[in-house]
Structure formats: structure tokens, C-alpha cells
Amino acid sequence: MRNSKAEDFSAMLKKMSFGIGMAALLLACVPGVRAQSESINATIRGRITDPAGQSVVGAAVSAVNDATAYARSVPTGDDGYYVIPTLPIGTYTLTVAKEGFSTLKFPGIVLQAGREAVVDGALKLGSVNTSIEVNGGVPVLDLARTNISGTITQTEIQTLPLTSRNPYNWIMFQPGVSGHPNPELGIPRTLNTNGFVDRINYQMDGMVDTESDRYGLRLFPISSVYVSEIQMVSNSFAPEFGGTTGNIYNVITGSGTNNLHGMFQWIRGPVDTSARPILLSPTRPKPDLLMNSYGMNAGGPIKRDKFFIFGAYEHLYRALPVANTVSATNQTALEAIGIPASQFGTAPSVQHAQFLDVRGDWDIDAKNRVFVRVNYFRNAYPFNTAVGGLNTLVAESDFKDRAHVAGLQWVDTLSSNWLNEFRFSYPYRNEKHIAGSLTGPQPAVTISGVANVNGSTSVGDVLAEKIPSWNDNVTYIHGPNTFKAGMGFSRMIDVQEGDTFTQYVFPSISAYQAALNGTDPKSYSTVNALIGNSRVGYISNFFDFFVQDNWQARPSLLVSYGIRYDRFLSPAANPTAPYPFSRSFNNPAGNVSPRLGLAWRLGNKTVVRASWGKFYDAPPTNLWYNALFNDGSGNAFNASLSPASSGAPSYPQALTSATAIPSVFTVAPNFRNGYAMTTTLQISRQLASNDAITLAFVNTGGRQLQWLHNINLINPITALADGRPVFSPTVSASTRANPAFNNVTLEDVGANSGYNALEVNYEHRFSHGFLVSGHYIYSHTISDAPDVNGFEQNLVYVEDPTNRLRDRGNSYINRPHSFTASTVWSPSVKVGNTFANRLVNDNEFAVLTNIASGDEQNIVAPLNLNDDPTVAASVTRPVSIGRNTVRGPKIVQFDLRYTRTLFTLNERLRAQFITEATNLFNHPNVTSLNTTIPAANLNLAGTPATNPSFGTILGPLPTSFPYSATVLQGRILDFGVGVRW
Numbered sequence: 001m002r003n004s005k006a007e008d009f010s011a012m013l014k015k016m017s018f019g020i021g022m023a024a025l026l027l028a029c030v031p032g033v034r035a036q037s038e039s040i041n042a043t044i045r046g047r048i049t050d051p052a053g054q055s056v057v058g059a060a061v062s063a064v065n066d067a068t069a070y071a072r073s074v075p076t077g078d079d080g081y082y083v084i085p086t087l088p089i090g091t092y093t094l095t096v097a098k099e100g101f102s103t104l105k106f107p108g109i110v111l112q113a114g115r116e117a118v119v120d121g122a123l124k125l126g127s128v129n130t131s132i133e134v135n136g137g138v139p140v141l142d143l144a145r146t147n148i149s150g151t152i153t154q155t156e157i158q159t160l161p162l163t164s165r166n167p168y169n170w171i172m173f174q175p176g177v178s179g180h181p182n183p184e185l186g187i188p189r190t191l192n193t194n195g196f197v198d199r200i201n202y203q204m205d206g207m208v209d210t211e212s213d214r215y216g217l218r219l220f221p222i223s224s225v226y227v228s229e230i231q232m233v234s235n236s237f238a239p240e241f242g243g244t245t246g247n248i249y250n251v252i253t254g255s256g257t258n259n260l261h262g263m264f265q266w267i268r269g270p271v272d273t274s275a276r277p278i279l280l281s282p283t284r285p286k287p288d289l290l291m292n293s294y295g296m297n298a299g300g301p302i303k304r305d306k307f308f309i310f311g312a313y314e315h316l317y318r319a320l321p322v323a324n325t326v327s328a329t330n331q332t333a334l335e336a337i338g339i340p341a342s343q344f345g346t347a348p349s350v351q352h353a354q355f356l357d358v359r360g361d362w363d364i365d366a367k368n369r370v371f372v373r374v375n376y377f378r379n380a381y382p383f384n385t386a387v388g389g390l391n392t393l394v395a396e397s398d399f400k401d402r403a404h405v406a407g408l409q410w411v412d413t414l415s416s417n418w419l420n421e422f423r424f425s426y427p428y429r430n431e432k433h434i435a436g437s438l439t440g441p442q443p444a445v446t447i448s449g450v451a452n453v454n455g456s457t458s459v460g461d462v463l464a465e466k467i468p469s470w471n472d473n474v475t476y477i478h479g480p481n482t483f484k485a486g487m488g489f490s491r492m493i494d495v496q497e498g499d500t501f502t503q504y505v506f507p508s509i510s511a512y513q514a515a516l517n518g519t520d521p522k523s524y525s526t527v528n529a530l531i532g533n534s535r536v537g538y539i540s541n542f543f544d545f546f547v548q549d550n551w552q553a554r555p556s557l558l559v560s561y562g563i564r565y566d567r568f569l570s571p572a573a574n575p576t577a578p579y580p581f582s583r584s585f586n587n588p589a590g591n592v593s594p595r596l597g598l599a600w601r602l603g604n605k606t607v608v609r610a611s612w613g614k615f616y617d618a619p620p621t622n623l624w625y626n627a628l629f630n631d632g633s634g635n636a637f638n639a640s641l642s643p644a645s646s647g648a649p650s651y652p653q654a655l656t657s658a659t660a661i662p663s664v665f666t667v668a669p670n671f672r673n674g675y676a677m678t679t680t681l682q683i684s685r686q687l688a689s690n691d692a693i694t695l696a697f698v699n700t701g702g703r704q705l706q707w708l709h710n711i712n713l714i715n716p717i718t719a720l721a722d723g724r725p726v727f728s729p730t731v732s733a734s735t736r737a738n739p740a741f742n743n744v745t746l747e748d749v750g751a752n753s754g755y756n757a758l759e760v761n762y763e764h765r766f767s768h769g770f771l772v773s774g775h776y777i778y779s780h781t782i783s784d785a786p787d788v789n790g791f792e793q794n795l796v797y798v799e800d801p802t803n804r805l806r807d808r809g810n811s812y813i814n815r816p817h818s819f820t821a822s823t824v825w826s827p828s829v830k831v832g833n834t835f836a837n838r839l840v841n842d843n844e845f846a847v848l849t850n851i852a853s854g855d856e857q858n859i860v861a862p863l864n865l866n867d868d869p870t871v872a873a874s875v876t877r878p879v880s881i882g883r884n885t886v887r888g889p890k891i892v893q894f895d896l897r898y899t900r901t902l903f904t905l906n907e908r909l910r911a912q913f914i915t916e917a918t919n920l921f922n923h924p925n926v927t928s929l930n931t932t933i934p935a936a937n938l939n940l941a942g943t944p945a946t947n948p949s950f951g952t953i954l955g956p957l958p959t960s961f962p963y964s965a966t967v968l969q970g971r972i973l974d975f976g977v978g979v980r981w
Contacts, residue, residue, distance in 0.1 A: 040206035040231070040252055040409070042111035045083045045144060045482075046119040047555055048076045048096055055080030056123055059098040063109075066091045067257035069305040070363055074416045077479040081552055085475050085482065086411050086419055088361075088369075089113050089229065089252060102126035108137045112151045113231035113252050116144035116550075139604075140692045140765050141684055144550070146560050146597025146611045147237050148680060148696055148759070150174050150773065152230035152822075155766055158980075159824050159846040161897035161916040163269065163972045165293055165316050167224045171200065171249050175761045175775045176234035176698065178818035178852050180891070180927060180967050183918075184318065184351060185221040185379070189967045190792055190855060190927075191246075192779070192813040194235050194676060194700045195755025197787040199246025199617065205253055205373065207407045207425035208469045210243070212492045212540065213622045215790040219427055219467070220377050220403035223355035225263070225295035226312035228254040235698060236611035236680045239546040239562035239595050240473065240486060243618040245676035245702065253373060254299060255361050256308030262298030265978030267291070267914060275922045275970035279963055280323070287321035287346060291974060295355075308361045318351040322388025326451045330509065337513045339453055343394055343438075347387035353379040367413040375405040382436050385458040390451050394440030397458040403429040417477040421486075424470040432462040433499070443502040443652050447512050448525070460500035462535075466493040480552035484562075489543040496625055498534035498636070502527065502654045521650035522643035529655035532636030536628050538571035540621050548595070560597040566616050567591065568673060570624050577631040579744065581666040585624060588672050591616045605686040617674045620789040623667060623706070623747055630665040632741060637662055661731050663743035663869075672704040672749045690765040695758075698779075702753035707785035709801040710870045712736050712744035718945040721952060722880045724800045726866045726944045743870050745797075751804065753783035753811065769826035774849075777818040784808035786883070797870045799877060809883030810856050818852040842901035847894060854888030859931045861938060865951040878933055879951040886931050886961060892923045893968070914976040922971040930964040 044063055048056045061082045062073040067090050076082045094106040101123035109117055117138040124132065152160075152170050160170070169181035169188055179191035193199045198216025202209040211217035233241065233248040241248055269291035276286045295314035302309050323346050326334075331344050359373040384399035407425040414420060435456070444455035473486030504524045506512040514520035548562025570585040577583050597611035629636060639658035641648045649655055682696040714737050716725030728735040731742050738744065757779035764772040785807050786796040793812075800806040825845045831837040859881050864873045877883070897916040904910050919925065937954050944950040 040113050040250060041086045041411075042089055042113060043083060043085045043116040044087065044092070044094060044109065044111070044119055045081070045116055045552070046121065047080045047552075048082065048121045048123060049080055050101070050123055051125060053122075056098055056101070059096050059123070062095045062097075063087060063092045064095075066093060067259065068308065068361075068363070069258065070369070072413065074477075079479055081480045083477045083482050085477070086421060087111055088255075094119055096121045096123065097128055098123060099128055100125065101128065102130040102132050103128055105131050105133045107133065107135065110137060112153065113229060113250060114149070114233070115142060115151070118143040136689065139686065140690050140763065141605070141607055141686050143601060143607055144558050144599060146558070146599050146609050148175050148234040148682065148698070148761075150232045150234075150761075152232070153766070153771075154229050155771060155824060156822055156846070157224060157227050157229060159844055159897060159899060160822060161846060161848055161895040161918065162224055163291070163895070163916055163918040163974050165224070165291075165314070167222055167227050167230070167251065168202070168218060168249070170230060171232065171247070172850060173773065173775070173820045173822045173848065174232040174234060174247065174249075176757065176759055176777065177247065178777060178815045178820075179813070181850075182967070183969045184320065185353060187216060187218055187791060190813055191216065192781060192815060193246030194678065194698070195753055195781040195811065196246050196676070196702060197790050197792055197811070197813050199244050201241075201244040201246070201248050203248065203250040204375075204405070205407055205409065206250060207423055208427060208467050208490060209251070211429070212465065212467065212618075212620065213463065213494065213496070213625065214620045214794065215617075217791055219465070220375070220405060220429055221353065221355070221379070222251055223295060223312065223314040223357070225297045225314045225355070226254050226310075226357035228252045235678050235700070236597060236613055238560055238597070239548040239564035239593065240484060242544055242546070242564055242566055242593070242616065245615045245617045245674065245700075253357060253359055254297060254310050254312065255359055255371065256299035256301060256310040258301050258304055260298070260300035261981060262296065263978060263980045264294070264296040265914065265976055266294040267916070267974050267976030268293075269972060269974040273973035273975075275972075278924050278926065278966050278968065278970050281325070284323050284325070285346075287323055288319055289321070289972070290317075290319040292317040306363055310357075310359045310361075312355070312357040314355040316351065316353040316355075318353075320349040320351060322347045322349055322383075324392065325389050326392070330450045333509045334451060334453065337509070337516060339392070343392040343453070345393060347383040347391070347393060347396060349381070349383040349387055351379065351381050353377070369411045371409050373407045375403070377401070377403040385433055386452065386456055392451055392453050393438045394454060395444065395452040395456050396436050396439055397433040397456050398436035399431070399433055401429070401431040403427065419475040421473045421475070422470070426466070426468045428466045430462075430464045433458055433460065435459050442654060443504050445512060446503060446505045447509055448505060448507055450509060455501070457501040457503050458499055460497065462495065462497040464495040467491065482550040483547075484549070485547045487543065487545045490541070492540040492542070492621055494539070494621060494625070495535065495537045496629070497536070498530050498629070500530060502529045504651055515651035522648065524643060524651060526640050526642055527649060527655050528638070528640045529658075530636065531639050531656060531658060532634065534629060534636040536625060538621070538624060538628060540571050540624065541569040542618060543567050556601040558599040560595070560599075562595055564593040564595065565591060566593070566618070566673075568619050571628070574628065574631050574633065577633055579632045579664045579666055579738070579741065581669055581746070582627050582631040582664065585627070585667055586669055586671040591673055591675075593675075607684045609682040609684070610680070612679045615676045615678060619673055622789050626665040626747065627667050630663070632662045632664040634662065661740075661742045663745070664741055665745045665747065668746055668748045670749070674705045674749065675703055677701045677703065690767040692763050694761040696761065698755070698757040698759065700755040702751075702755075702783070704749045705751035705753060705783070705785070706788050707748055707751040707804060708745055708788050708795060708797045708870070709748060709804070710743050710797065710868055711746045711801065712738055712741055713801055713868060720865060720879050720944055720950065721948055722806075723803070724806065724866050724879075725802055727868055729867050729869070745870055747788075751783065751785035753781070755779065755781050766824070769828050771824040772821065774821035775819070778816060779814075779818075780816065781811040781814040782809065783811045787811070796875060797868070799871060801868055807883050809885070812856045812884045814856050814884065815853040819849065821847075821849040823847045823849070844899040844901075846897040846899075850891060850893045852891045854890050855927050856884040857886045857888065857929055857931050858884055859886055859933060859957070861951065862932055862935050865944070874932075878938060878953050879949075881953070886929060888929050889926050891925050891927075891968070893918075893925060894920045896920050909979060909981040912978045912980065914978055916974050918969055918972040920971060924970075925968040926963045926966045927968060928963075928965040929961040931961050933958075
């Protein structure tokens with residue numbers, strides 16, 4: 001008798017061995033970086049029963065894509081279950097056929113990226129030639145989901161307002177996320193993602209789109225004209241996902257179909273329709289904020305049902321002038337010593353960006369499907385950095401940015417229950433700041449609190465990054481189990497270079513004049529320079545393995561479980577570095593992440609979900625770059641000399657050498673990768689056929705997080721009243737652990753964070769012209785050290801280098817309340833009058849809503865209180881003041897897009913008029929306060945050694961603080977026309 005289970009298991013092992021063997025061969029041959037998502041496609045699963053409710057074995061279940069005719073068919077197993085994985089997103093018709101039963105047909109099954117649509121069928125006795133159609137699509141509840149996730153649908157992509165022309169801003173409208181949109185092409189700002197700052201694994205088609213040097217950076221900008229939909233996963237994702245403790249943001253690009261489709265739109269933001277920028281002084285003229293964009297796409301068949309092509313292009317021109325704020329009195333004084341009045345003009349910052357996308361999809365045969373995609377981006381941005389404010393026009397630098405991206409996916413259906421997915425991508429980005437048309441000659445001059453003149457400190461930096469990467473996954477379906485195993489490999493090839501400059505800092509205009517006319521060439525306060533060759537090239541290698549199973553344990557219970565292993569290999573250290581810690585980097589090998597998720601159906605309208613898992617962060621490569629660049633070897637270093645220092649130059653000589661005692665960056669010898677332990681509990685209830693609500697609790701604990709402190713300071717001379725030690729500024733064997741160095745910044749691990757949140761997520765699936773997705777979060781985020789190596793917070797040190805817990809307090813992304821919603825409404829009304837009927841129809845309204853608590857900030861002193869040189873005066877808190885104890889004003893923003901279809905030709909081509917607005921009601925959304933306590937309001941008498949109250953605030957704490965800055969905009973109003981077909 002044949003032992004079928006044993007033979008099936010043997011065959012499974014053989015095929016898995018073959019798949020893993022092939023992956024291992026690729027691993028040896030192909031360089032590779034960051035873990036990538038394997039869920040850019042979708043799955044249909046379900047159970048087929050007979051009229052008695054018993055399992056139907058061997059029924060033929062077929063799914064056909066309505067737009068491309070792509071088809072897959074599988075038989076049901078012994079228990080009636082079937083799974084059709086890795087289907088391209090789109091709308092499908094599912095048929096179930098079995099001799100002796102009428103054929104079931106399920107039309108209109110909409111598959112979104114990463115979703116598992118559950119379609120159960122009950123066959124009825126009859127002829128297989130008789131067809132029974134079951135309408136209604138899939139349930140609005142995602143019955144097979146165990147995580148917290150969302151999708152920006154194609155309808156929303158085409159209709160939501162986007163004056164920034166930046167699709168990354170839509171991450172704000174994912175469940176479990178709060179933050180601020182970016183007014184241009186950068187990343188959204190101060191995102192709270194599971195209690196972590198900006199922890200986003202950006203992807204395109206499941207392939208790498210995350211810059212590796214710091215947390216939270218996308219590798220290359222994208223355009224909405226080639227976005228089909230966006231998959232967003234907040235937390236508790238399956239083992240195939242990794243590389244972040246936060247969120248997955250996966251952009252799915254458009255593709256061709258059997259029907260020719262496309263669009264063209266031109267959008268312009270006139271100068272006169274924008275409001276005055278928030279916080280702009282009423283005495284300053286309104287800048288000419290102008291935006292002009294045109295974009296297009298088109299897709300269709302090269303060979304029907306076989307080969308499809310899609311292409312898209314957008315050109316963006318955005319004027320972002322920045323006003324000069326040098327006072328009239330100071331400008332007059334500077335003009336008197338020879339600085340032309342023209343240098344005090346508004347900086348004419350202009351963004352010239354171009355986006356290109358070309359994608360081909362080829363259904364080679366019934367078992368093989370391939371797509372290839374190529375993207376290009378360029379951005380020329382004159383007057384990008386050091387503009388406006390106290391910067392004169394000669395202090396500016398221009399920005400140039402280029403990105404080339406190639407991606408490939410190959411899906412091989414080996415049999416009805418075996419499938420292989422392979423992806424490869426090769427992105428390259430090169431960005432740099434260069435001297436612009438008005439950039440002055442060196443040296444740069446800063447007159448403290450007055451103006452920056454003569455030259456720039458922002459020219460010469462370079463970041464070039466290549467990330468060849470691949471992943472390969474094998475899926476095996478066995479009855480109620482869907483096993484998946486895979487591996488991925490990425491290789492970060494980086495080159496970084498710092499700005500080249502000499503900067504003289506003068507205390508006053510008169511001091512600068514004395515140096516300028518030669519009467520006192522050393523009248524400056526300090527002279528600063530980057531000395532030496534700061535160019536560093538380094539290579540990091542990241543790889544991962546995972547195994548998981550989606551087990552339909554019962555018709556009402558789905559169990560998702562598995563394990564993931566990540567390995568992050570650092571670049572080679574300098575074995576001859578003067579500081580011992582910098583001679584080698586520790587690469588921990590124990591990054592094992594177990595995951596478990598449950599989805600339990602309580603009837604047809606309620607699902608209870610629970611999940612738990614461990615999630616590792618991919619370390620930012622600046623962790624190692626900082627240690628390589630600042631290893632104390634003297635190849636390059638930042639020098640700062642006073643006029644009395646040995647070797648101090650006379651103005652305007654360049655500072656090209658210095659003998660200052662070096663400071664170093666280094667990495668903890670016991671370095672570990674940061675991770676999160678996340679638990680979620682959800683209950684979802686279907687309210688109507690297209691409405692569902694989810695209540696969720698999320699708990700996340702961050703462990704082994706990175707933090708910075710100065711480990712070279714010893715023997716404090718006294719302490720502040722709150723216990724902070726005060727150190728000697730003198731460098732000697734009695735004040736420094738290693739007197740060969742001044743400061744030793746240790747990139748340490750061991751910081752902790754905690755996040756607890758209650759979430760309410762509501763979804764009204766698009767029906768009757770109406771779509772709503774709304775999310776409310778009530779949360780608290782706390783940590784015991786400032787976040788580091790990120791875009792928002794890069795090199796921020798703890799206040800007390802001997803006691804990290806003194807910094808325990810609210811995270812600056814702690815927003816107790818956040819509500820976001822996206823709404824699309826296309827009203828359809830029947831009116832007897834022809835003109836009135838035309839007027840009230842063919843209108844489309846889309847609204848984005850963002851209402852949230854204000855950002856938290858530190859109360860700070862205007863000077864360093866404990867003589868730890870690594871803690872900047874701008875972030876030093878007065879004595880006994882906790883971290884992030886001031887909250888800014890709440891954020892209220894409504895964005896609107898109105899689209900009017902002017903006419904339709906042949907029921908295919910629609911001509912449209914478009915109006916869109918950011919911050920429609922021009923609410924003064926301020927994100928930063930001036931929380932500096934003036935020196936006059938602090939007890940600064942004597943020294944910490946002689947005054948026990950040194951650094952304390954005199955009198956009560958201020959009850960309010962003045963507004964200082966914002967990353968948000970006043971009202972922006974754009975108009976446009978478009979055509980869709």
C-alpha cells in the first residue's frame with residue numbers, strides 16, 4: 001500500500017532542498033541588502049462543501065483576471081480547502097466546478113496587494129454545465145488577516161488631494177500612524193510608528209526603496225502617475241516581512257492590461273491662490289509659491305493575454321522662495337562695510353524634478369510570469385540649503401539628485417501546490433550639494449545672531465548608494481497548510497563625503513569689520529573647518545531567512561506562525577584605528593524572530609485577531625560610517641580653534657591644518673541589534689455589506705535601542721542639583737579616561753521604549769460612489785534616551801553620560817490623540833431636468849483629514865550646564881526639567897480635491913477639471929515652539945561648584961512659549977485639467 005503522506009513529505013523535502021539549494025547558489029553569485037516584502041501579490045483561499053456541509057474533494061477552482069485573462073487553477077484537497085497564492089492584483093472571477101454539481105461563479109473579486117481573500121463555496125446538486133453566479137465579491141472583513149494593515153486603493157490614488165506631488169505622504173492615513181506630511185518630495189515628518197521615530201521600510205513592488213544610512217529615509221522619490229495602489233502594514237506582520245520595528249510601506253506600480261488605458265493631467269498652483277506662509281512676519285512680502293506639474297501614463301497589450309506594457313512620466317516645477325530675515329538695522333550696517341544690498345534678497349529656491357517609469361509584464365506560459373520595471377528620477381534644486389533666515393544669498397548651495405532603479409519579478413508555478421517567487425532589484429542614487437550661481441568664495445563668515453555672509457558651509461557633501469538585492473521564496477500548499485520559506489540578500493555600497501569649508505565666526509559686525517580691513521585679523525571668536533579627506537567608501541551586507549505556515553486549523557480559525565532570521569554584517573573596520581573600540585565591529589548572530597498570529601471567526605460578521613512577534617531593526621549604516629570617519633586617525637576631522645590657539649590663522653586664510661586634541665566616534669564592543677516585542681489584540685465587526693469597524697490594542701516594547709553618550713569624561717568636579725555631573729573642560733589624565741582624546745562618543749545599545757495604543761479603524765468599501773477610511777489612535781510613547789541615527793534626530797546625546805535613565809520621559813513623537821481619514825464621494829442623483837441632472841452628477845470630492853495632538857519638545861537652557869562638550873547648548877535642559885515636557889498646539893488640517901468630468905467620449909475618454917487644496921481652512925499649524933529659557937531667567941551666578949542652585953529656573957515655569965517654526969503649510973490651492981481613458 002502506498003504511504004502517500006510519507007511520499008508527499010519526502011517530495012516536499014526534495015523540492016524545498018532544491019529551492020534552498022538554488023537560493024544558496026544565487027547567494028554565492030549575487031551581491032545583495034535590506035529585507036524585502038514578498039507580498040506584492042494576493043491570494044484567494046477558501047473551503048468548498050456540498051449541500052450537507054461536507055468537504056468536496058477534487059473540485060476544480062479557477063481564478064481568471066478580468067483585465068489580463070491571466071488564469072490559475074487548483075484542485076480542492078481532502079478537506080475541501082484550496083489556496084491560489086501569488087496572484088497579480090486586480091479583479092478576478094472565481095469558478096468552482098465538480099461533476100455532479102452546478103458550477104459556482106464568483107465575479108468581482110477585488111484583490112489588493114498582500115491580501116488573502118476568503119471565498120467559501122457551497123455546491124448544489126446539478127449539471128456542471130449549469131452555472132450559479134454568486135455576487136457581492138469578498139466580505140469587507142479580511143478574514144485571513146492577523147496584522148494591522150491598510151491599502152490605498154487605485155480609486156484613492158486617482159482622486160485624493162496631493163499638492164505636494166509626494167505619494168509618501170499617504171502613509172499618514174495608515175492605521176496606527178501619526179505625523180506630518182512633507183510639503184515637497186521628502187519623507188513625512190516625525191512619524192510615530194509603533195512608538196518608534198520614522199521606522200518605515202519603504203518598498204516598491206516588494207523591492208528595496210529604503211536609504212540605508214539613517215532610519216526613516218526613502219531611497220528615491222516616486223510619482224503618483226505610476227502608482228497603482230499602496231500596501232501598508234502597521235505591525236505584527238508575518239516572518240516574510242522584516243527590516244523594521246515599525247511599518248511596511250509598499251508601493252505597487254501600474255501595469256498594462258488587455259484594455260488600453262491611461263491619463264494626462266496638468267496642475268498649476270498660481271502664486272495668488274496660496275496663503276501667506278505660517279509665521280511669516282507681516283512686514284515681509286509674501287513669497288511667490290508657484291507649482292507647475294504635468295504627468296501622464298499609458299498601458300496596454302503588446303500581445304493580447306500575453307505581453308503588456310506600461311509607462312509613466314511626470315515633470316514637476318516648484319518655486320519655494322525663502323525670505324531673508326536679517327534686520328533692517330543689521331543690513332544697513334553690513335552694506336556700510338561693503339556687502340551689496342542684492343545679497344539680502346529672497347532666495348529663489350526652485351525644484352526641477354522628473355520621474356520616469358516603464359514596466360513590462362509577460363505571461364510566458366501557464367506556469368511562468370515575469371515583470372521588469374525601470375525607473376529614473378532627477379532633481380535639480382538651486383538654492384536648496386543655507387537659504388533664507390539669516391543667510392545671505394552667497395551662503396547658499398545647490399542640490400543635485402539622481403536615481404536609477406531596475407526591478408524584476410519571476411513567478412514560477414511548479415505544480416498546483418508548489419510555487420516559486422524570485423525578485424531582483426538594483427537601485428542607485430547619487431545626491432550632492434554643489435556651489436550655486438551666487439555662492440560666495442571661501443571662507444564662510446557667520447556673524448553671531450546677525451547674518452551668514454561671504455561663503456557657504458554646505459558645499460561638497462556627497463551620498464552615493466547602490467543596493468543590489470534579491471529574494472527567493474518557495475510556497476508549498478498541503479491541505480489546510482500553506483508553507484512558505486525564503487531567503488533574501490542585499491548589499492549596500494555606500495560613498496559619503498562631508499562638506500568642505502572654512503568658517504570664521506565673529507561676535508559682532510564691528511569685529512568682522514576689523515578683520516576685513518586688516519586692523520585685527522584675529523577678531524573672530526572661533527574658526528571652524530573640515531580638514532583632510534572626508535570621503536569614505538564602505539560596504540554592508542544584510543541577509544535573511546524565514547519559514548512560515550498559514551494553517552487553516554478549522555473553518556473558523558486561521559493560525560499564522562513562523563520564524564525569521566536576520567543577519568546584518570558591518571563594513572570592515574580600520575584595524576589600526578587609534579581608539580581600540582574602532583578596530584573591529586561586533587556583528588551579532590542571534591537575530592531570531594518568532595511570530596504568531598490568530599484569526600478566529602465568530603460567525604459571518606465578527607473576527608477576533610491576536611498576534612505576537614519579535615521584530616528586528618536593520619541598523620542604519622551611519623552607525624559604522626560615523627566610526628570610520630571619526631576614528632581618530634587624523635585622515636579627516638572637524639577642527640575648531642580660538643584666536644589664541646596654536647596655528648590659528650589670520651582672516652581670511654583657510655584653515656588647512658590643526659593640532660587640536662581629536663575626538664572620536666566609536667561603536668560599543670557588545671553591539672546588539674535593536675528589536676521590538678509587539679502584541680496586538682483586535683476585534684472586527686462587519687456593520688453592513690460594505691462597512692466594518694475594528695477595535696485594537698497594541699503594545700510594543702523597544703529593546704537594545706541605540707543611544708549616544710560621551711565615555712571619555714571622568715572625575716566630575718561637582719554636580720548640578722538634579723544629580724547631573726559637571727566635568728572639567730581641561731583635557732588631562734585626571735579628566736579624561738583616555739587623555740589622547742577629548743571626547744569619545746560611544747554609539748551604545750540598551751535603551752528601551754514603551755508604546756501602548758488603543759485604535760479604532762473604520763472602513764466603508766467603495767460602493768454607491770462613497771469610500772471612507774478612518775483611524776483614531778489613543779496612545780502613549782515613552783523612552784529612556786533620545787532617538788538617534790534618524791532623519792529627525794541624528795546625533796542627540798543623553799544629558800548625563802553616566803546615567804541614561806535620567807533621560808527617561810515622553811518621546812517627542814508622543815501624540816496622545818490622532819485622527820486621520822480619507823473620504824471619496826462621487827454623488828449620483830437622478831433629476832428630471834437635463835441641465836440640472838448634468839450639473840449635479842459627474843462630480844467627485846475627496847477629503848483628507850488630519851487632527852492630532854501637538855508635538856512634544858524639551859525646555860532648554862541657552863548654554864551647556866555640565867561642560868559635556870557633546871551635549872549642545874540648544875538641547876541642554878535646565879536643572880530638574882524632564883525630557884519633552886512641553887506640547888505644541890494641536891494640528892488641524894483638511895485637504896480637498898474636487899474633480900469635475902466635463903464631457904465623456906465613447907464612454908471611454910473623460911475630460912476633467914481639477915481643483916485641490918492643502919490646509920483648506922488655512923489653520924495655523926505650528927510644529928515648533930521657542931522653548932529656550934532666557935539666561936536672565938536662570939540662576940547662573942558663580943559656577944556649579946560655588947552655587948548649588950546653578951542652572952535652575954528663577955520663578956515659575958512659563959505657561960506658554962512663542963511659536964518658532966513649522967514643517968506644515970498654509971493654504972495652497974492648485975488648479976488643473978486632465979484626461980483619462
